[in-house]
Amino acid sequence: MSRRWGPRYRWLLLLSVMVGTMASAMSSTIVNVAIPDMSRHFALGQDRAQWVSSGFMVAMTVSMLTTPWLLSRFGYRATYVGTMALLLLGGVAGGLAPQYAVVLIARVAEGLAAGVVQPIPAIIMLRAFEPREQGRAGGVFGMGVVLAPALGPSIGGLLVDWFGWRSIFFMVVPFCLLSIALAYTFVPTSAPGGAAADRAAHRLDWRGLLLAAGGTLCLLNGLVALHGSPGVQAAGLLGTAVAALGVFLWWQRRAPATGRTPLMNLALFTHRTYAMGSIVAFIYGIALFGSTYLLPVYMQYALHLPASHAGTILLPAGLVLAVTIGVAGRLVHRVPTRVLVSTGLVLLAASFALMPTVGLASPLWLLVAWAILGRIGLGCILSSLNIGAMRPLPKDLIPQAASAINFLRMLGGAAGVSLCAIVLEWRLAAHGDSLAATQTSAGRLLAFEESFLMLAAICALAVLASWQLRERPEAAGTGQ
Template sequence: MSSVTSSTASSSVEALRARYGERYRWLLLISVMIGTMASIMSSTIVNVAIPDMSHHFSLGQSRAQWVTSGFMVAMTVSMLTTPWLLGRFGYRRTYVGCMWLLLGGGVLGGLTNHYGIVLFARVAEGLAAGVVQPIPAIIILRAFQPHEQGRASGLFGMGVVLAPAIGPSIGGVLVDLFGWRSIFFMVVPFCLASFWLAYKFVPTTTPGGTAANRDGAGLDWRGMLLATAGTLCLLNGMVALRDSGGWTAGLLLAGAVCAVVGFIAWQRRLAALGGTALMNLHLFSYRQFSMGSIVAVIYGTALFGSTYLLPVYMQVGLHLSASYVGTTLLPAGIVLAFTIAGVGRLADRHPTYLLVSIGVALLALSFALMATVTLTSAAWWLVVWVTLGRIGLGFILPSLNLGAMRPLDKALIPQASSTINFLRMLGGASGVSLCGIVLEWRLAAHGDSFANPVTSPERLAAFNETFMLLAGLCVVALVAALQLRETAPVAKSSTG
C-alpha cells in the first residue's frame, strides 16, 4: 500500500513539475497531443475507404455512412464523461485506458470480415476518442498563463491537424494498394507512442492537482442514457426523413426533442439536489460561452460534414481515385497546420472573436466557391478552394476554445471543455448525416443516384447545393462569433 502511495506521489503534477522544470507543461501537452492525433485520425481517415468498404460488404450509402456516424455518436456522448473520469481516476489512468480502447478498436476493425464487428470496433474507437479530446483544452487553460495559451493552442492544433492532413493521403495510397482494412492499423504507432509518453509525463492526479477520488460521486447514468437516446433519435430521425415515411421521422425527431427536454430537466434537478450533473448548465449563463457553443455546433456541422462530403465528391462526382483524392487534400492540410501555428501566436495578442469571425467567413466563402468547379475545370482550382477553407479552419481552431472559456472560473474548465466539445461533435454527427441526406435528396431532384456509374453536370449540381447549405450555416455562425468579444479582464490560470 505504501509503495502505491509513493508511486502516486512521485507522478503527481507537483512532482513532475519539480523534476522537469518549466518545460514540463509543454511536455505534458505534447504527450496528450499524440493520443488526440490518433483519435482524430481515426475519426476522419475512414472516409477515404467508404466506397471500397461499401463494395466489399455490398452496402447502400446510408448503411455505409454509419461507419462514420456510429463513431461520431459514440464520441459525442462519451465526451460528457471526461470530467467525471478525470476526477475518479486521474489524468493518466483515464488517458491510458482510452488509448488501449482505441488500439483494440483499430486492430479489431482491420482484422474482422463482418460488417457488424466493424461497426462495433468503430464505436469502441469513438468512445475512446470522445473521452480524450477535451483533455488538451483543460491542460492549456489550467497549466498555461493567459499570454501563453494561444501559442500552446497553436502548437497543439498544428500537431493534431498534421495527422489527419497526412492521413488521408497515406490512407488513399494504402486503400489502393492493400484495400480498406489497412487504414484501421494507422492508429497503432500513435497509440504505442502514447503509452510511453503517458507513463513518463502524464500525472496521476486530477485537474487542480488533487488525488483521484475513487469514492466520489457516481457517474450520472440517467443523464448519459438521455443524451445517448437524444443523439440516436436525432440522427435516425434525419435519416428517416429520406428513407422512411414522415411518421417515422416525426416520431424519432419528437423523441430527440423529448430526450433533450428530459436531459435538461434532470441536470437541473440533480444540481439542485447537490449531485454531480453530467453537464453544468450554469456554464450557459456566461454570454461568451453560450455564443461559443453556437459557433461550435455549426463549426462541427460544417467541418465533419465537409470531411465526409469532400472525398465522396471527388470520387463519385469527379471520378478521381482514392490516392488522387488524398494527394489533392494534402496541400490544404499542410497549409492548415501552419496557419494554426501562426494564428495561435496571434491569439495571445489579438481579440479571439476577430480571429474566429475571420475563420468562419473564409470557411463560408470556400464552400460557396466550390460551385465554380465543373467537370472540365483544372484540378488546381479545387485545391485552391479547399485550401481557402482550411485557412479558415486554422483561424477558428486555436481561438474558439480560448474565446469561449477564458472568462470562466478555473474550476468550471473541465466541465466547459467537455460540454463545448460535446456540442461541437453533436454538430459533427448531425453534419455527416445532414450532408448525406441533402446530397441524396438533391441527386434525386436532378434525376441522378449513386447507382449510376457515370457522373454528370447534374450530379455536380447536387453536390454544389449541399456545399451551399454548409456556406449558409457558416454565415449564421459568423453572427454568433461576433458576440465572443471579451467584456471583462482575463483571469489568471494555475497549473494542474
C-alpha cells in the first residue's frame, strides 16, 4: 500500500482509523446528554441511570487489553472492521431498545468495540511516522477525534429535544459505515510491524481477561454500594476487587514462565517514564470521564437548561480543545512532556475549582469560560501524554504499551463516572435534597460544587506524578 499510495499513505491510514475512533469517542460521551430523558422514560434512579455510562466504560476498559492479541491474530483490517461492525450494531440496537436492559446490552457492545479500537491509532502513529512527525500526526489526529465529541453533544441535545433520546444512538451509524469503507481501501491486512496475521498465534489470556473484568465490575459495584447499601456489601465488593487485582498481577507475572503470553506485559512498568505516565493516565481518567458525566447533569438538573442548551454550551470548549490539541501536538518535541502534562492538569484542576462560582443568576458565558479553560488543559495532556510515555520504549513493546496505558486511563474513567454519581448522591442526601425534586435548592448547588471540588483535588494529585515524566536521553534512543 505504501508503494501504491506513496508518501501520503501514512496520512490516509491515519485518516481511516481516525473516523472509527471519532465514532467510538462520540458513542462514549453523547449518551450523557440524554440520561435525564432516558431516566424519566424508564423511571430510573440516579444509581441505575449512571450504568448507561459505567457499563460502556467497563466494557471499553477491559476490551482494550485484547487489542494486541486481536491485531496479532487477525491483523489490522479484520480487527478494525469487526469493531466498527459491532459499534454499528450497538448503536442501532440502543436506538430501537424496548427495555432498559436492551439499552445496557447495546452500550456494552459499543464499549467492547470502542475499547479495541482506541489503542490502534497510537500504535500506527509510533510505527508509521518518524519521531519528528509523531507530534504533528498526534495533533492532526487529536483535532479530528475531538471534533466529533465536541459537536456531538450539541447535535445530540437538539436531537433529544426534537426526536427524543433514541435518536442519539443512530449518530454513530454514518461514521461506522464510512470507516468500514475506508478500512477496505487503506487499512492493511497485516499485523503490527508489517508481518502477516497469524491465526495460529498464541491463545488469548482468558484467565487474565476474566480477572480484569471481574475486578473492574466489583470495583464499580463496590463504589455504588458505598452509598445506600450495607457497609458489609461495599467492603466485600471492594475487597474482592483488590483480591482480583492481586491475582491478576500474579498471573501476568507467572504466565511467561508457563509459555503463555500475558494480557499485560508487566515489564513495561520497569520503564520509569512509562510507569509515571500510566499513573497520570489513571488519575486524570477519573477526572476527565467523571466530568463528562457530571457537567451535563449539572446543567440540566441544577441550572435547569434544556438538553440542546447543555450541548451548545459545551460546543465552544470542544472547538477550543480541537485547536489546542493541534497546537500542542507541534510542541511535543520542543517542550518536555512533564511540562505540557503538568500545565494541562493545573488548568483542568482550575476549571473544576472555578465551577462553584456559577449559579442560577450567573451569565452563561462564565460557565463557557471555565469549560474552555479545562479543555485547553485537556488538549495539552491528550497531545503529549501517550506519545511522551511510550516514546522511550522498544518498538516491539508499543502495541502492548498502548493497550495497557489506555486500559489504565479507562479504568480510571470507569471509576470516575461511578465516583461522581455516588459522591453527588451522597452530598445531595447530606444537604436534604435529591434530583427528583423539580426546584433547585441551595443544597443541590452545594452538592454539585463539592463534587467539582473533588475533581479539582484529583487533578492536583495527578500533577505530582506528571512531574516525574523525565525522559532520559539514553532511554529515548531505544524507542527510535
